[in-house]
Amino acid sequence: MENRLKQHREARGWSQGELARRLGVSRQTINAVETDKYDPSLPLALRMAKLFAVSVPDLFIDHWEPIDDE
Amino acid sequence: MMSDAKQPEGKAIWRKVAVPAMFGGVFGFGAAFALGSFADVSWVGGLSTSAEIALIGGGLYVLIALMTLLGTLNPKAGARYLNVEDEGELAEMRAVLVNSCAAMALWGAALMALALAAPGPLAAPLALAIALGGLLGGAMFAWRSWKLSDELMAAVTTEANSLTALLAFAVLGGWGMLAHLGYIPGPQPLDLLTGLYALSLLATFVTVARRGMMRLG
Numbered sequence: 001m002e003n004r005l006k007q008h009r010e011a012r013g014w015s016q017g018e019l020a021r022r023l024g025v026s027r028q029t030i031n032a033v034e035t036d037k038y039d040p041s042l043p044l045a046l047r048m049a050k051l052f053a054v055s056v057p058d059l060f061i062d063h064w065e066p067i068d069d070e
Numbered sequence: 071m072m073s074d075a076k077q078p079e080g081k082a083i084w085r086k087v088a089v090p091a092m093f094g095g096v097f098g099f100g101a102a103f104a105l106g107s108f109a110d111v112s113w114v115g116g117l118s119t120s121a122e123i124a125l126i127g128g129g130l131y132v133l134i135a136l137m138t139l140l141g142t143l144n145p146k147a148g149a150r151y152l153n154v155e156d157e158g159e160l161a162e163m164r165a166v167l168v169n170s171c172a173a174m175a176l177w178g179a180a181l182m183a184l185a186l187a188a189p190g191p192l193a194a195p196l197a198l199a200i201a202l203g204g205l206l207g208g209a210m211f212a213w214r215s216w217k218l219s220d221e222l223m224a225a226v227t228t229e230a231n232s233l234t235a236l237l238a239f240a241v242l243g244g245w246g247m248l249a250h251l252g253y254i255p256g257p258q259p260l261d262l263l264t265g266l267y268a269l270s271l272l273a274t275f276v277t278v279a280r281r282g283m284m285r286l287g
Binding site for chain 1: 158
């Protein structure tokens with residue numbers, strides 16, 4: 001899923017390793033999310049959003065729109 | 071400070087792809103040749119083709135496990151030939167990798183023991199004991215590795231297992247189907263085990279590559 005994790009991380013001046021350490025995951029996980037090879041679990045997405053003080057939809061971009069039945 | 075993963079460039083590609091590939095190729099070929107020669111020595115008693123392939127397959131599992139374990143225990147050297155970004159990553163993954171290596175080595179030894187029996191230099195009860203011990207011991211280490219993994223590694227493990235099952239249906243099931251209809255010779259019992267080992271390894275490589283974990287830079 002398209003996301004802004006890298007922008008938020010770089011804005012804090014953190015390496016992937018530093019972010020991984022803060023989130024309690026591996027660097028491979030951070031790299032896979034940033035390169036859109038892996039969608040994190042909901043708990044991890046929530047932790048990421050909390051860490052950067054943004055909402056999950058601000059961090060992960062979903063272009064889906066609900067169909068208007070009316 | 072730990073660095074970020076980068077895209078491949080010039081020397082980085084050489085260092086991270088060509089060198090490990092050559093390293094793996096040379097050691098893999100050497101091991102296969104050595105095991106093939108071992109299977110031909112007189113006291114082994116001339117193994118069947120199925121047993122020789124199983125012996126080589128099991129041996130490759132053991133070799134991969136030992137090379138990865140050596141690299142994990144010596145991260146500076148390991149970072150040069152393992153699929154990691156730097157030695158820091160090996161240090162971070164140490165507990166997971168050590169348990170994975172133990173599992174892989176035990177599973178490899180189990181297949182080798184089966185290859186050397188019925189007929190072969192190992193008595194069937196001894197081979198069964200080694201194989202069961204290896205498979206169960208390996209499962210225990212694999213479980214510990216899985217429990218120590220973060221969510222990406224756990225997802226990769228689950229996905230690889232799922233892909234292994236699909237490949238087994240396609241390859242081993244297809245083989246059985248064609249053999250049943252008389253188009254090709256049927257698999258020997260040992261071929262089924264060797265096939266599962268090979269397909270599991272293939273599924274793992276495919277899954278790791280799909281998840282962007284084949285580090286190129």
